Amino acid sequence: MSLEHNYKFGKNYHLKNKKEIDKIFKEGKKKIINNIIIFFNHSENFKYAVGFKKHKFKASEKNYIKRKIKEYLRLNKFSLKNFNCVIVVLKYPCCSFQSFYNDLNFLFSSKHDIIS
Numbered sequence: 001m002s003l004e005h006n007y008k009f010g011k012n013y014h015l016k017n018k019k020e021i022d023k024i025f026k027e028g029k030k031k032i033i034n035n036i037i038i039f040f041n042h043s044e045n046f047k048y049a050v051g052f053k054k055h056k057f058k059a060s061e062k063n064y065i066k067r068k069i070k071e072y073l074r075l076n077k078f079s080l081k082n083f084n085c086v087i088v089v090l091k092y093p094c095c096s097f098q099s100f101y102n103d104l105n106f107l108f109s110s111k112h113d114i115i116s
Helices: 002-006 018-027 059-075 097-109
Strands: 029-033 036-042 047-052 083-089
Touching (some): 018 036, 018 083, 029 097, 036 097, 059 097
Antiparallel strands (some): 029 036, 036 083
């Protein structure tokens, strides 16, 4: 039961403050791969937001991608600490979501190169 409790991923991980998001875009670093851009900024706790290029996605596609990203972050939350990030998706993943996960894995594993 304690293992199940450790993998919860509540709303306290959501980045909702517009000022914080703007600060990440202005002062943060970014990393790009394929159709994903991740903006990083130092923080005490890990928080994230997901954004999309305007008018490129249907609402159902946005929700599906958000669920996949949230699941990836939930499973890897123990290695994601001390930064806020905004994940911007430019295009719908044309290949499988396994390659999408691999891209996310590469971006988050190389965060040490971005944030000092």
